[in-house]
Amino acid sequence: MPDEPAISKPTEAGRANTGDVKTPKTSTPVTRPHRHVVSAQVYDVLTLLFVFRFINALILRTFFQPDEYFQALEPAWSMAFGDQSGAWLTWEWQHQLRSSLHPAIFGLAYKAAHWILSALFPPAFEMFVLEALPKLVQSVFAALCDFYTWQLAxxxxxxxxxVPWTALWMTVLNPWQWYCSxxxxxxxxxxxxxxAALYYWPWDLVQDAKSNKQEPLQVKDNLGSLRVSLILAAVAVLLRPTNLLIWLGVLTLTVTRLTLDGESPINRSTLLVLVKEIIVCGSAVLAVSLISDRLYFGYWTFPPYKWLYFNISQSLAVFYGHMPWHYYLSQGIPLLTTTFLPFALVGLYKATSSSQTLTVLQSNILKTLSFAVLSMVGTLSIISHKEVRFIYPLLPILHILAAPYVFKFFTIPATSATAATTTQTKGNAAAPSSPTTTGPVTLRHKISLANLLSLNLLLAIYLSLFHQPAALSVITFLRTEFERIHPDSLSLDSSLLQKQELFALFLTPCHSTPWRSHLAYPALRARALTCEPPLHTQPGSEERRDYMDEADRFYKKSEEEDGLYGVEFLREEMWGGDGLTSGGGAQGEEIPRYIVGFEGIEESLKKFFEEDKKGKEMGVELNKVWEGWNGAFNEDWRRRGKLVVWDTGVYDEVVAEQKRSVF
Incomplete structure (x- = not known):
């Protein structure tokens, strides 16, 4: 286990007050930068982070998970362009499981951009901008995440x-941050x-009472900082109720001082102020959320309660996957931290105990952050449905905990490096002394550092450009084709449009591509296989165990069809009279202009349209018009291979209208 690096105490520029605790002596004199230099430095770093994440957003051209679109952009599109815009609102929005605050951000951006662009540019360019707009908005939040990681450190x-600079470089160079932020x-x-809330949290609440006689919340700016922190935390909890676990961890150690050093500075009056501010700030955010949800849903509702009811009480979360209890330990944290994993583990372990190289306040802050990580991971490990994204808020904390050990491993004080070089010249290879965290440094273990950074770079490039890119590019192809075929239907006002043909049918696992936020035009009608959960069934019932959604039924292999999947579904359900609910809300048995699917379904399509009696009567002649490479691997066998678009040929025939009228 690496030794604890010597840490300098926070300066007056930091908000934490360390009192009279002395810091270790260092071999290099430390010159504190002038406050104007610090201010200019902060401005420059923030500007560079905005530019960096803006470029990050533009380069990212791959699909990760459906929630990126269906929990944010589809309701945002509906907010901006109306209920008839063709946005696909999943069951979570129909049953009010999600807060409207998050999509409202993008809905306002859509509305403002449309108001400007529609008056100045042709529709095709406007759609191009609207497609990229949400990620550009999100790039601002991503840059702020990097910034506040640096500021908290x-x-x-x-x-x-x-060490703070090390934390900043870690968050910038982390491939998960590049891929997801x-x-x-x-x-x-x-x-x-x-x-951001952790940065504004008044950490004087965990200091040693002996180091400062003044009550923590009476210190200048601490009360205002607490209010900002509580407001940000309340919004985070409303967006994701599991975020409450982080704050329960922080409050638990703050109030009980379990494992913390020194005496508590929190007396009765401080505790009353803390409770009062939690109630006031939480109530204010809750009121805004309730009003927002009332305006969006049309009636009063409380999404966090609905979320808990459906996911916990009704056990619907299990419907979307069941992971082993150790998932976050064996996969979650390793995926978040990637090459920084060893340092993050050391940081977590070291933070749980006191250190002579840290001040009492520094040690207590790191203990509190470590406890928040461990308590959240431990609690979420009990829940069956697990995803890496659920512990994503812990990543900045892990960067901060790991930063001292990354710095220690890869650097050495410049003076020690010079001394070591002199010693080695004389024939000795003595190890340099333990480095401090201030003053000029020299890199060491350069080969390991180069390998680490190269691996991070390769991961970021592959994930952002080559892993599932076809899911996005196929939508661009369809929208471009629609613009070519229907130049008079390029409007976002659905009331002005005539009904067009069913343009695309997606025979893919549900939510395999973005939807209206990328298809854009309301006249571009499309439908896809759905995967609604069994809301009508009871937890543990036989009916729920046997339930199969549309995507499951399509991909169910049939012995009657030589082990092929899809043929029976197309014959009995798709064009058998029962219809198929589309993402746009339409029902019927229309023949689409294009069929979209992964290349594995081609054999099933040919068998149905060329050999099945009902399929042959439809007059479909499949012609592959587009295909896109979708990555080197995929854990879902249904999504493996290229993504393909087939033209049905129906709309190119003279008798097209007669054929469509038959079905």
Missing amino acids: TSIFGDESN TRTFSNSLETTLTI
């Missing part, structure tokens, strides 16, 4: 320390809100 370790997940916004 600075508050803990001091602005003369090199600019995506419109509610988890991404939750992560930014959490680290």
